[in-house]
Amino acid sequence: METQNYNTQISVGIPVSQAIHGILNIKGWWAQDIDSAPKKIGDTFTVHFGNTWALFEVTALSANKMAWTVTDCYLDLLQNVHEWTGTSLLFDLHADKDVSVINITHQGLTPDKECFNDCRKGWAFYLEESLFAFLNKQQGQPGAGIHAWIDMGSEILKGKLYVPGQIPTEMKGDLLLLDVKQTKGEQVLAGYAMRSFSGEPGQLSGKYFMLMNNRPGLSELLQQFVNGTVN
Numbered sequence: 001m002e003t004q005n006y007n008t009q010i011s012v013g014i015p016v017s018q019a020i021h022g023i024l025n026i027k028g029w030w031a032q033d034i035d036s037a038p039k040k041i042g043d044t045f046t047v048h049f050g051n052t053w054a055l056f057e058v059t060a061l062s063a064n065k066m067a068w069t070v071t072d073c074y075l076d077l078l079q080n081v082h083e084w085t086g087t088s089l090l091f092d093l094h095a096d097k098d099v100s101v102i103n104i105t106h107q108g109l110t111p112d113k114e115c116f117n118d119c120r121k122g123w124a125f126y127l128e129e130s131l132f133a134f135l136n137k138q139q140g141q142p143g144a145g146i147h148a149w150i151d152m153g154s155e156i157l158k159g160k161l162y163v164p165g166q167i168p169t170e171m172k173g174d175l176l177l178l179d180v181k182q183t184k185g186e187q188v189l190a191g192y193a194m195r196s197f198s199g200e201p202g203q204l205s206g207k208y209f210m211l212m213n214n215r216p217g218l219s220e221l222l223q224q225f226v227n228g229t230v231n
Helices: 016-026 116-137 218-227
Strands: 006-012 044-049 054-062 065-074 088-096 098-107 148-150 156-162 173-184 187-196 210-215
Touching: 006 116, 016 065, 016 088, 016 098, 016 116, 054 088, 054 098, 098 116, 116 148, 156 173, 173 218, 187 218
Parallel strands: 148 187
Antiparallel strands: 006 098, 044 054, 054 065, 065 088, 088 098, 148 156, 156 210, 173 187, 173 210
16 A cells, blocks of 8 residues: 655646745745755755754755755654654646646655644645745745644634744734643643733743634633533
């Protein structure tokens, strides 16, 4: 049976050469916290999301292909914190009439990996939404927080995880904060307390806090979650 690496494809209305250049602008669509901007084969860069980080090396770069190989990483939310090490993000581009078709594979990210389901959701956002919007309209949504979720039984609550000291500039407006007690991958399993977010997390009991866009009834749901009374 063939190994099923994570794979997705997007089409954008710009030339292939421009698309390659845009993908290399990682701060424009993926990570706000990156230590360098890769330009050629052999260049390295590290992306950070809270305590999680991955060090990449550009191992291939041509007119229509590119590969970034993970040489080291620390995936804080996983049991195997080095699970991405040795995997590669591959970009294969070709022109089709007036658009560039970008085929993207995370080689080594397979269904047997602990990260597969959560990483697939993260890539769906950063590649299919943020990169797509950045290349088409210069409106990417690079992140600093880690996409996370809570299973309430009747619905899934979505938000982002941050570490104390991070300034969550990507989330604005009326926000609620959950002081996170326990996680399993990107699923939040328990919380210490819930409160409104005023721009600073304040004193925390956990090593992560989760921010969610407020809406009617959300504070009541989160309080049930904190109290352990989820239906």
